[in-house]
Amino acid sequence: MESIPAPKYSIIAYAFPEERKPCIAGVLGTGANLVFISTPKSFKLELRKNHFDVIIMHFTPDNPSIFDLLAQARNLLPFSPVIMAGSSEKAQYIVEAMKLGACDFVTLPISTARMEMVVRRAIKERDLRNEIDYLRGRQDIIYDFNMIVAESPSIKKVIKSLKKFAHTDSTILITGDTGTGKSFLSGSIHYNSPRRHKPFIKINCVNIPETLLESELFGHEKGAFTGADKQRIGRFEQANGGTIFLDEIGEISMEIQTKLLRVLEEKSFERVGGNKTISVDVRVIAATNKDLNQQIAEGKFREDLFYRINVLPVHLPPLRERPDCIQPLSMALLRKGCASLRKKINAFTPMAMEIIRNYDWPGNIRQLTNTIERAIILEEKEAIHPESISIPNFHAPTIPAESFEPLAVHEKELILKSLKDNLWVQKNAARQLGISPRALNYKIRKFGITHANWRINR
Incomplete structure (x- = not known):
């Protein structure tokens, strides 16, 4: 089997004296194109003209202007990692380099093997960062409001409201029958909000046993209960800075409702079995297929919690409407x-x-x-x-005798439209209609359909 060649990386090394060049020259063996540059002018020119996978800059305490050059390099090639290399180990220089965007600071002298490890790590981190950015971009596309099919006035109204709601931090309550798309809309809100680059955590409250739901939401400390052999971070902590979607919120117990109300009011909680108060910044989107007003009347849902989650209400009509x-x-x-x-x-x-x-x-x-x-x-x-098409318990409605003539008229119109769409090519029209060419020909004769391009039509 033919082997796949390893990718060839390009590296630019700036201001390295001759005695320091060997540790760079052997990096990645023959798998890299290496360019040594000695002056600031030629360095900036190279960065403007060419792309480099890695930038390595030599630092000496008597050349503090290199930090300005580092900042310029980051502006010219923002996606290329910069490695600083120098003989000084002073923390102030390392901190300054990192603040300006360097991904690493290595102390010279350094072996070729060690330098190669640093370079490979920088490339790997760059690739991982690019992949994360790509996936975030995909999420923005997947949850684009423009991808939602909104032909009916009721859904157009919902989308218009959600576009406004997305830019706020207020709590949203989405109501609607099971399967209407509440989860998808919650994602659309998050990924079109200022929190789009922060976590989006979804939790279906009905799928988690009541005994475990509190731990799932707020986490627990080691030894909090039987089986808690280690600390667990809850969903609210995981969502810090972003959005949490609480699906089927109408199913949670009164006890959990009380603790959830506190999180919404105080933005803080304690893990199960813990005393430390944890503060979070989380936007909450809740959803339910239940009538929460009826739940309140029956004593199954807290009225104060309802007002907290129902700041921005959204109702999704069922598909039949x-x-x-x-x-x-x-x-x-x-x-x-x-x-x-x-x-x-x-x-x-x-x-x-x-x-x-x-x-x-x-x-x-x-x-x-x-x-x-x-x-x-x-x-x-x-x-x-x-x-x-497999639809359970569905029977096509019976057609009364007086409906046959209108049905025939409808069928003729359907055939005419298909023929026009397919430039009067019967074979293509038959394929679109889902019938055989022979059956179509029979119906053409039946309805007396003619066309100038057809030589025989009888």
Whole structure:
């Protein structure tokens, strides 16, 4: 098997005297392009003209102006790590170099092996930082408000409100049926807020046993209870500086509600089994599918906690109340699913889409997503057919006799539209409609459809 060549790195070394150059020259062996520069002018010129993976600068106490040059290097190549190397071990120089952006300060003399380790570590840290920035960028894309399918007026109103809410630190309560997209919206709020580069922690309160939920939220000290063999950091501490999403908040006990209220009011708490008060700066987004006003009336939810979390209320209507969203949402889910499953399916047949549009979707977007993913897996053609759509307990409505004529008119219009979309090529129109060319030809004759480009149509 042919080996993959190692990446070739470029290194620029500034102001190294001849006796110090050997420790740099052997770094990375033949796997690096090394440039030695001696003057500030040529150093800045090289940084403007070329990209370098690593910058190594020689420091001497009698040349303090090198710190100005370090700052300029960081501006010219902000993503390239800078290593300072010098014979002085004074803390003031090391601190100054680090403050200006150096990733390391090595003391000379140094062996080639040691210098190579420092350089490789700097490259690894740079690559890791770039990967983190990339993933953060992906999160911003994934949770972009513009990616939300908002065809119905009710959802457009929700998105408009959320764009405003995202720039505040106020607590948000998202209500709506299971599967309407509350978790996705919480992410959209966080990743479009000033806290976007801080942690986003999600916790589903109903999935965690009541006995463990307090520890999950606030952490615990070693020995706090049986099985607590080490200290644990809770979700609120993990979310410090960022956002915590508390899903199904209507399911938590009154005891946990009391402790949660304190966190919201005082922004502090103690770990389970601990005495130290821990302060946090966390934005809280909560969600529930329950009627919290009814929960309050029944004595199951604290009224004061409700007012604390309901500062900015958002209600997500179920899918059955926004039918305009079903078709575009289905197409978006089809594209996403096909990309994930690596299948080439580009449409739904008209009958398949009718089935999807006429269903109530009690499980909302979550159920629609799962149904379309299953259909993609089962489908063997280039469009989703009715046979691939599995919907439990769904029966197509019976059509009364007087509806047959309007249905035929609708069918003719559908065929005409498909023919026009496909430039009157019957084979392509049949594929789009999800029927055979022979069946399409029969219907063309039945409805008396003609076109100038067709030589035979009878």
